Amino acid sequence: xxxxxxxxxxxxxTRAKRRINDIILQTPLQLNLNLSExxxxxxxxxxxxxxxxRSYKIRGAYNKIAxxxxxxRKKGVVCASAGNHAQGVAYSCSKxxxxxxxxxxxxxxxQKVRQVQMFGKENVEVILIxxxxxxxxxxxxxxxxxxxxxxxxxxxxxxxIEGQGTVxxxxxxxxxxxxxxxxxxxxxxxxxxxxxxxxxxxxxxTKIIGVEPAGAPSMQKSLDAGQVVTLEKIDKFVDGAAVxxxxxxxxxxxxxxxxxxxxxxxxxxxxxxxxxxxxDAIVIEPAGALSIAALDYFRDxxxxxxxxxxxxxxxxxxxxxxxxxxxxxLYEGLKHYFIVRFPQRAGALKTFVDVVLGPNxxxxxxxxxxxxxxxxxxxxxxxxxxxxxxxxGLIQRMEENGFVxxxxxxNPDLFxxxx
Numbered sequence: 117x118x119x120x121x122x123x124x125x126x127x128x129x130t131r132a133k134r135r136i137n138d139i140i141l142q143t144p145l146q147l148n149l150n151l152s153e154x155x156x157x158x159x160x161x162x163x164x165x166x167x168x169x170r171s172y173k174i175r176g177a178y179n180k181i182a183x184x185x186x187x188x189r190k191k192g193v194v195c196a197s198a199g200n201h202a203q204g205v206a207y208s209c210s211k212x213x214x215x216x217x218x219x220x221x222x223x224x225x226x227q228k229v230r231q232v233q234m235f236g237k238e239n240v241e242v243i244l245i246x247x248x249x250x251x252x253x254x255x256x257x258x259x260x261x262x263x264x265x266x267x268x269x270x271x272x273x274x275x276x277i278e279g280q281g282t283v284x285x286x287x288x289x290x291x292x293x294x295x296x297x298x299x300x301x302x303x304x305x306x307x308x309x310x311x312x313x314x315x316x317x318x319x320x321x322t323k324i325i326g327v328e329p330a331g332a333p334s335m336q337k338s339l340d341a342g343q344v345v346t347l348e349k350i351d352k353f354v355d356g357a358a359v360x361x362x363x364x365x366x367x368x369x370x371x372x373x374x375x376x377x378x379x380x381x382x383x384x385x386x387x388x389x390x391x392x393x394x395x396d397a398i399v400i401e402p403a404g405a406l407s408i409a410a411l412d413y414f415r416d417x418x419x420x421x422x423x424x425x426x427x428x429x430x431x432x433x434x435x436x437x438x439x440x441x442x443x444x445x446l447y448e449g450l451k452h453y454f455i456v457r458f459p460q461r462a463g464a465l466k467t468f469v470d471v472v473l474g475p476n477x478x479x480x481x482x483x484x485x486x487x488x489x490x491x492x493x494x495x496x497x498x499x500x501x502x503x504x505x506x507x508x509g510l511i512q513r514m515e516e517n518g519f520v521x522x523x524x525x526x527n528p529d530l531f532x533x534x535x
Contacts, residue, residue: 122274122368122369123369123372124274124277124278124281124313124369125317126314126318128274128278129281129282129284129285129310129314130285131278132175132179132275132278132279132281132282133286135178135179135182136174136175136178136182136282139174139178139207139208139211140167140168140175140178140282141167141168143162143164144290145160145162145286145287145290146161147159148161150395150396151411155411155419155423156419156420157418157419157420157422158293158421158422158423159423160287160291160422160423160425161398161408161427162286162287162424162425162427163427164427164428164429165398165399165401165427165428165430166430168207169200169204169207169231169235170203170231170430170431171200171203171204171356171428171429172200172429173197173201173203173204174203174207174208175204175279175280176201176204176270176271176276176278176279176306176310177195177201177204177207177279178204178207178208178211178279179275179282180268180273181193181205181209181212181214181268182208182212183275184214188266189212189214191263191265191266192214192215192216192217192265192266193205193215193216193265193266194216194218194219194256194259194260194263194267194268195216195218195219195267195268195269195270196220196249196252196253196270197218197219197220197249197252197270198220198224198252198355198356198358199220199225199228199229199231199431200228200428200429200431201268201270201271202218202220202228202242203228203431205218205268206218206233206235206236206239207236209240210236210240213239215239216239216241217241217243217256217259217265218232218240218241218243219243219245219246219252219253219259220232220242220245220252221244221245221246221251221252222245222246223247223352223355224244225355225431225433225436226435227431227432227434227435228431228433243255247352248350248352248358248360249270249358250359250360270304270306271303271306271363271366272362272364273306274365276306277306277365277366277369279310280306280310280311281309281310281311281314283307283311284312284313284314284315284318285314288314288315288318288319291424294321294422295315295319295424296322296422296423297323297414297417297421297422297423297424298315298325298423298426299408299411299423299425300312300327300426301328301356301357301403301404301407301426302326302328302362302406303332303356303357303359303362303403304359304361304362304363305326305335305362305366305367305370306363308324308326308366308370308374309363309366309369311324311426312324312369312370315373316373323376324373324374325375325376325377325410325414326370326374326376326378327377327378327379327407327410328378328379328380328406329351329353329358329379329406330351330380330381330382331352331358331381331382332347332350332351332352332354332357333377333379334346334347334361334362335367336377336379338362338367339367339370344361344362344364345361346360346361347360347361348360351382353402353439354382354403354406355402356402356403356404356428357403357406357428378413378414380406380409380410380413381447382447383444383446383447384409384412385402385406385409386402386441386443386444387409387444388405388409389401389432389440390440390441392405392408398427400427400432401429401430401431401432402440404428404429405427406428407425408425411423411425445500446525449501449504449507450503451480451499452498452499452501452510452525453481453497453524453525454496454497454514454522454524455497455521455522455524456468456494456495456497456519456521457495457519457520457521458493458495458519459518467517468519471513471517472513472514473499474509474510474513476502476503477510478499478500479497479499481496481498482495482496482497482498483495483496496524511523
């Protein structure tokens with residue numbers, strides 16, 4: 117590593133911890149019995165979902181804003197965020213009596229917008245604009261250039277990175293065991309840079325695993341290219357970690373310390389959200405489930421080891437529950453969509469229900485338009501199975517009984533348009 121490059125130092129992270137100590141919660145490091153049994157390892161969860169603003173983002177935001185000069189504080193601050201950083205900035209503005217403008221993508225879940233307004237009270241103005249974080253980011257920067265207000269970057273800033281690094285300080289304070297693996301969710305890379313840097317200096321044998329949503333693998337693509345790249349298109353579902361471009365500072369740090377970056381499909385993340393709720397009564401957002409969802413890919417490596425997963429946040433909108441269930445079922449091979457061309461004769465639908473469907477298959481979606489000038493009328497049907505292996509039998513029975521169909525799950529463009 118070149119000596120002139122910035123790298124978070126232990127002393128800086130320790131000072132950040134003192135600076136933010138009265139504002140944050142020292143969240144628990146909990147041994148999870150279900151995960152430990154499943155993976156035959158000691159799996160600890162660092163519960164940043166229990167933080168004051170339900171995510172770790174308050175750490176970096178407060179550390180940055182608290183270090184502003186009196187003149188900078190008087191002018192106020194501006195930030196761009198998909199939600200959690202915005203809440204951290206809003207809370208900090210309220211605590212420090214500073215005015216703030218917060219730009220959020222128009223696609224941000226309403227629950228996160230309400231939380232920002234609640235934490236910031238009269239100190240913040242929320243501006244919903246653009247489709248992605250990057251759109252909001254560019255507009256926030258333009259505002260700073262006009263007004264001279266300080267820009268509070270969500271990840272690519274030294275004080276932000278050092279604030280997030282306090283998560284690692286607490287982990288190592290709270291365990292007497294050597295940590296073999298730490299799994300860290302990655303969006304822009306601020307958490308991974310801060311936590312990874314602290315671990316590498318205090319516990320150099322710990323393997324640092326970054327985890328990204330498969331639909332927005334900006335860090336992995338940048339590492340592969342050897343430089344920061346901007347993704348043209350991303351899946352915005354994991355809104356707390358879906359960015360088109362990681363930070364320059366965070367990239368330079370992460371390329372030195374990450375042992376691996378693991379992408380995780382969005383559907384698998386949804387399955388993990390539901391499992392954690394049903395098994396452990398833990399409510400987390402998609403980005404918060406990233407680190408735990410990655411464990412499956414390391415089953416052999418982590419067996420018998422001490423593992424920490426950072427649960428980064430719990431700002432989930434309840435209105436997304438159906439989408440989470442749907443994505444999980446699709447990923448697990450339990451939900452399938454077809455366009456079926458029914459013969460326009462009496463009893464065709466009854467035949468489909470009685471003969472084609474298996475005893476445990478369930479129709480969960482049905483749209484049908486009868487055509488008077490054609491022999492076959494198309495219907496869009498969603499079918500939920502109990503076991504993914506039942507799909508072959510379902511398709512075989514459709515073909516044997518003369519039902520012409522088109523399978524939509526394998527046609528992403530048509531699937532997204534219709535479903």
